[in-house]
Amino acid sequence: MSLKPKRVDFNQTWHELQETVKGVITLANIPRAIWNDRFSDVYSLCVAYPEPLADRLYDETKRFLVNHVDHLLVQVDSYNDNSDLLTAYHRAWTEYSQGIYYLHSLYLYLNQQHIKKQKLSEAELIYGASSNRDEECQEQMEIGELGLDIWKKKMIIPLREKLVSLLLVCIDADRDSKLLAPIDVICGVIQSFVRVEEYKMKGQLNLYQEAFEEPFLKASKEFYMAEALSLLQQLDVTRYMEKVTWRLNQEEARAHKFLHKSSVPKVRACCEEKMVDAQADWLHAEAEIMIKNESKRDLALLYPLLRPLPGGLDPLVQKLTQHITQQGLQAIGPLQGENVYTQFVESMLNVHSKYSELIRDVFKGDQSFVGALDKACSAIVNYRPAPKQPVRAPELLAKYCDSLLKKSPKAASESEIEDKLRRSITVFKYVDDKDVFQKFYSRMLAKRLIHQQSQSMDAEEMMIDDLKRACGYEFTNKLHRMFTDMSVSADLNAKFTATLREGDGENQLGTGFGVKVLQAGAWPLALPPSPGPFHVPQQLEKSIQAFETFYHMQFSGRKLTWLHHLSQGELKFNYLKKSYLVTVQTYQMALLLLFEHCDAIPCREAAASLRLSHDQLIKHAASLVDCKILNKSTEESSELEEDTILTLNFDYSNKRTKFRVTGVLQRDAPQDAEATHRSVDEDRKMFLQAAIVRIMKSRKLLRHNQLIQEVLSQSKVTFAPSIGMIKKCIETLIDKQYIERTANSADEYSYIA
Amino acid sequence: MKVTIKSWTGVATWRWIANDDNCGICRMPFDASCPDCKIPGDDCPLVWGQCSHCFHIHCIMKWLHSQQTSHICPMCRQEWKFKE
Known part of the structure; x- marks a missing residue:
């Protein structure tokens, strides 16, 4: 056949075409040859001479489809209010939608050449450039789309009510696991609502x-x-x-x-x-009871239900915070006895791990619950039993660490200690007054280092590293310097011994000798009660002098101050049946050496020859009397007086041949803690003043509230200062003329250069 | 001998011997560091001049660098020489 346009008799061609269309739409069998002929018929009509008959073809096809669907509607509608209607509709739809798909192919030429050309471009559609064109002449659609549109208008719209109410009944029945219609029918009907509009560019659904x-x-x-x-x-x-x-x-x-x-x-x-939402109040009320009873199963059910509600979890978070706080305070409330610190830290950790586990298991590690745990823990740790009392946690925590790090007969294994220390960091992070902890910790560390009581240097360093990680370099700076001093001292001692060995024989000291040289500022040490005129035992004098000379050779411009109350010596007792090796403080050593030429000395004389005050002497003598190395002339219970005569106890015996007499200062005095708190207060004032000056120096001019805010943000790492304290520091600085109030505003300060 | 000393472990602290408490340049105590440092002690040592005046080493170096012509002690205006 030729592609040339020719004259076509529309009625005749349409008549043939219509038969085929009918076959296609009802999915009847169409031989290939006929399909091809009809395909070219469409072509011929579209290009017909003298004028193309495409519009007429389109109109006729449309009329045909409308009739067809009308006919189907009557058929489908004849099944009344029964699920058969759904099945019938579905059957008709499946056939029709498939048929229309084929029909679309048959009209390919019409679709491609005739209709595409007059269609609005995508851009016109989106920007609505020619919206009135729609109204003037109804736009022609491609045959596939036309078919779907007709289905929508002629089938779905009239049947809508019936179909939907049937669908609802079916789905409702499915909830009771009854099947009124096959699933693919229900599904297919619902899908048809989507499919008939799928070709649209917008508003498909x-x-x-x-x-x-x-x-x-x-x-x-x-x-x-x-x-x-x-x-x-x-x-x-x-x-x-x-x-x-x-x-x-x-x-x-x-x-x-x-x-x-x-x-x-x-x-x-x-x-x-x-x-859920409608019952939220009731659920929240029930949740309080669940949290109180810690019923994990209920909470695990409740959590996913409440999570999607906006703010649905807030009451739970609040309640959990309260609950943990309450539980925690109960756990640490009644602590007493020797090892309060261990009980405190360990019960705190128990509370923490118990509830972290709960939050992990039940609330899937939800951040807001983790926040609740943190808030509660920090409330427990920083709880003040009475408003004026200091918070106990920093001191107890430091003591706990001390008890782990100190040498002791029943010490745990290294890995266990490290594990416990690591866990104690968890508690440390909740402490507000980190500076108080630092004070206590550094005092205890100093004692451990000086008296060589550390269980393990690795553990000590690990702990300091952990603290550094939690609180920064500034915080552990002094602790690090203490460590450095220890290693510097070790080097120094080695050099000193080497120097002595090189020298001539006279320089040999005759006794073991070691010195720890500490940097004055870094160690939290009080100066000796009277650093003045203590008479160093003659046996030691030479060694000390030799060391001082050696030290000045090494470092010029430095002065050594001896801290005899921290020094100690090992003595060998030769006057008893057995010989004993006893470690005592320098003062006690000096006192014992006095008995070389006599067996009894009055206190007064002893004090005079050692050049100690009476108070100091009795303090040191008392511990020797207590452990029966010395006897006193007065009654058992009374204090040592100036006239009391001290005598050497020749009947002394001890099961152990090597032991240590606990010095006065090594025992923890109760005023120690108080003094620590006082010195922390002083440090805080200095810190705050320094912070204020720094801030004012850079800002020059600042309002009161802003200044307070800045100071708070600078200090929050180590402690939370009271506003009153900051105000006092500002007053002090005004008195010292670092800053002044500005003339024009009452609450503004300026920096005085 | 009734009692003999087997060994002795002494503890001592050290501080700078200086003719003043504060550094004449930065006015900070010698026991503290100069304003540029954070840690006093070995990291921020003192130096003595032959005129016997003493400063934080960082302070006097800064002063000497700022002088164009002659190096003099900021306290006594004599020529500055480090004491060996």
């Missing part, structure tokens, strides 16, 4: 949403509401939550099964609204 989704959600809401009410009457909270969880999953699965995927979240939200 309009029909689906308007015709089906909206009534469906409305009906579902009513269903959920009714179910929630009936469940509430029958079940307790646990069962209710189980049921709701089950229902939510069911509904979601059902939505996946039947509906368009855009509806799934809507269904879930709808179900949550009616079954």
